[in-house]
Amino acid sequence: MKDIVLGIDIGGTNTVFGLVDKSGNIISQNKISTRGNEPPNTLINRIREKVDSLLNETPNLELLGVGVGAPNANHFTGIIQNPPNLSWGDVNIVSIISEKFLSNVKLTNDANAAALGEKHYGVAKDMNDFVLITLGTGLGSGIFSGGKILYGENSMAGELGHLSIDQNGRLCSCGLKGCLEMYVSAKGIKETVIDFKKQYPNDSFLSGLNSDELDGKMIDNAIDNGSEMAKRLYEFTAEKLAFALAQVASILNPEAFIFYGGYSQAGDRLLDPTRLMLDSFLMDNLKGKIKILESGLSMDQTGVLGAASLIWNS
Amino acid sequence: MKDIVLGIDIGGTNTVFGLVDKSGNIISQNKISTRGNEPPNTLINRIREKVDSLLNETPNLELLGVGVGAPNANHFTGIIQNPPNLSWGDVNIVSIISEKFLSNVKLTNDANAAALGEKHYGVAKDMNDFVLITLGTGLGSGIFSGGKILYGENSMAGELGHLSIDQNGRLCSCGLKGCLEMYVSAKGIKETVIDFKKQYPNDSFLSGLNSDELDGKMIDNAIDNGSEMAKRLYEFTAEKLAFALAQVASILNPEAFIFYGGYSQAGDRLLDPTRLMLDSFLMDNLKGKIKILESGLSMDQTGVLGAASLIWNS
Numbered sequence: 001m002k003d004i005v006l007g008i009d010i011g012g013t014n015t016v017f018g019l020v021d022k023s024g025n026i027i028s029q030n031k032i033s034t035r036g037n038e039p040p041n042t043l044i045n046r047i048r049e050k051v052d053s054l055l056n057e058t059p060n061l062e063l064l065g066v067g068v069g070a071p072n073a074n075h076f077t078g079i080i081q082n083p084p085n086l087s088w089g090d091v092n093i094v095s096i097i098s099e100k101f102l103s104n105v106k107l108t109n110d111a112n113a114a115a116l117g118e119k120h121y122g123v124a125k126d127m128n129d130f131v132l133i134t135l136g137t138g139l140g141s142g143i144f145s146g147g148k149i150l151y152g153e154n155s156m157a158g159e160l161g162h163l164s165i166d167q168n169g170r171l172c173s174c175g176l177k178g179c180l181e182m183y184v185s186a187k188g189i190k191e192t193v194i195d196f197k198k199q200y201p202n203d204s205f206l207s208g209l210n211s212d213e214l215d216g217k218m219i220d221n222a223i224d225n226g227s228e229m230a231k232r233l234y235e236f237t238a239e240k241l242a243f244a245l246a247q248v249a250s251i252l253n254p255e256a257f258i259f260y261g262g263y264s265q266a267g268d269r270l271l272d273p274t275r276l277m278l279d280s281f282l283m284d285n286l287k288g289k290i291k292i293l294e295s296g297l298s299m300d301q302t303g304v305l306g307a308a309s310l311i312w313n314s
Numbered sequence: 315m316k317d318i319v320l321g322i323d324i325g326g327t328n329t330v331f332g333l334v335d336k337s338g339n340i341i342s343q344n345k346i347s348t349r350g351n352e353p354p355n356t357l358i359n360r361i362r363e364k365v366d367s368l369l370n371e372t373p374n375l376e377l378l379g380v381g382v383g384a385p386n387a388n389h390f391t392g393i394i395q396n397p398p399n400l401s402w403g404d405v406n407i408v409s410i411i412s413e414k415f416l417s418n419v420k421l422t423n424d425a426n427a428a429a430l431g432e433k434h435y436g437v438a439k440d441m442n443d444f445v446l447i448t449l450g451t452g453l454g455s456g457i458f459s460g461g462k463i464l465y466g467e468n469s470m471a472g473e474l475g476h477l478s479i480d481q482n483g484r485l486c487s488c489g490l491k492g493c494l495e496m497y498v499s500a501k502g503i504k505e506t507v508i509d510f511k512k513q514y515p516n517d518s519f520l521s522g523l524n525s526d527e528l529d530g531k532m533i534d535n536a537i538d539n540g541s542e543m544a545k546r547l548y549e550f551t552a553e554k555l556a557f558a559l560a561q562v563a564s565i566l567n568p569e570a571f572i573f574y575g576g577y578s579q580a581g582d583r584l585l586d587p588t589r590l591m592l593d594s595f596l597m598d599n600l601k602g603k604i605k606i607l608e609s610g611l612s613m614d615q616t617g618v619l620g621a622a623s624l625i626w627n628s
Contacts, residue, residue: 150459159567159597176595251474251562253471285470
């Protein structure tokens with residue numbers, strides 16, 4: 001018999017799950033629609049069916065446990081709290097999964113799962129102190145400190161998307177002002193495009209952008225084609241990001257910031273100006289010491305691997 | 315024989331040291347002038363003499379180790395790096411003490427030592443996640459996360475005094491702008507008094523303050539005597555502090571912020587407006603959940619107890 005762990009990465013749109021062995025090989029992986037309007041029981045039943053047939057196809061596998069990453073997940077209580085895009089309210093996903101599978105179930109939030117993935121199978125293998133930042137519709141983060149996920153008292157640490165970089169800045173849907181994700185995320189860059197359109201009403205690149213259908217690739221392509229305004233858009237974004245990273249660094253003294261998710265595919269177009277500006281916001285004793293890296297794992301795998309590592313490394 | 319640990323708290327002006335038993339009883343304590351213009355060897359020799367006579371006076375004590383807290387101390391390297399008010403440059407204090415005493419020597423910075431003191435013998439006994447903030451000439455911090463001091467990659471974590479609360483704020487001696495200690499510390503409040511004097515040239519309380527001889531007690535007394543301007547001075551300070559604490563909370567999700575050092579003696583005069591304003595800067599899921607406390611230990615004891623706990627809890 002070979003020990004195996006089920007890793008589940010629950011997202012607002014899709015859920016990815018896979019059987020992961022101790023070395024981080026994904027023996028089998030599936031992607032299904034989450035269907036956030038149906039109760040979570042249904043999702044877990046659909047996963048159970050698929051996993052059963054996988055286990056039947058490949059005999060000699062022994063399921064050791066289930067690790068789960070999900071938005072708004074509380075590591076300590078096992079509860080997913082009112083997740084965005086899912087009409088679940090507060091749901092104890094750990095007890096639902098324990099009933100359907102087996103009792104060894106562990107939960108963490110999606111950004112922590114990605115951080116765990118990088119730590120055990122990605123670019124952070126040899127790091128004890130780093131911050132994984134997810135750049136998607138919003139901005140999330142998972143923090144490793146002293147070789148462990150930093151959870152805080154109530155599993156609410158790492159809310160970097162709501163770090164305020166300006167006490168009088170853009171109003172966020174959370175009610176606060178100047179939240180980082182109002183500048184650095186799909187949502188934030190959309191706001192910047194709206195601002196830039198007002199500021200430069202005659203710019204051809206900006207005129208061609210529909211802020212409601214904005215996609216990072218449009219900006220990336222424009223930069224690759226030499227658009228100065230597209231470059232300026234990322235420079236504005238990079239300055240906000242660099243200022244925030246410097247504040248986090250003054251508190252955590254990490255070895256690296258690692259970027260993951262949709263907008264991280266901008267790569268050096270966004271990260272190079274961030275690297276340049278970061279040093280100007282850092283104390284002398286940290287200048288030049290903090291790496292800014294891209295994730296070393298593919299988007300569909302990181303969450304599954306990280307979720308599985310909750311069991312493999314517990 | 316009774317096991318005992320020597321705790322040393324090296325400060326810019328004075329050095330306090332004491333023999334501490336496992337329960338945190340200080341069997342004997344001394345305070346001597348640090349004499350920062352003399353080499354560190356001399357200081358350690360002077361401590362050695364005193365400790366020898368203490369050990370002679372009280373037989374049956376067995377020295378287990380030496381714990382040291384000092385400004386700019388690096389836990390990993392054993393080096394005190396160019397400490398303020400001491401003309402030492404970079405000095406490996408751990409090897410000097412190991413030569414003069416015994417090999418079991420551990421070093422941490424002064425704010426971490428205070429945090430360790432609170433954790434093992436003070437108000438943070440039952441907490442795993444808290445931030446100790448020292449309010450003196452400057453502002454420092456020691457962070458506990460998941461029951462352990464958060465050091466970061468190079469023992470430089472917890473530089474809360476240089477968290478920027480305003481990208482275009484007051485210029486700090488470190489070269490950055492908007493550093494928290496330029497608002498919340500003796501140095502910072504002095505700057506605020508200078509600003510307030512310009513803003514309110516006819517105010518009698520402000521006219522009576524000489525910003526070069528400013529002392530927290532002057533402000534405390536004025537508040538106790540009903541001065542609205544003195545109250546406003548602390549409200550201004552509390553707003554900056556509360557904003558910074560909210561940012562730290564979004565990253566660390568601590569149970570409490572604990573205040574220690576000279577200006578913390580303002581007590582509720584400063585901390586009540588901070589408590590009031592903190593919630594307005596916090597995300598909904600943290601509102602009302604974070605305590606703001608004063609240190610539970612006396613100023614001379616915290617550092618010694620915390621330093622000793624480096625050995626007792628290693």
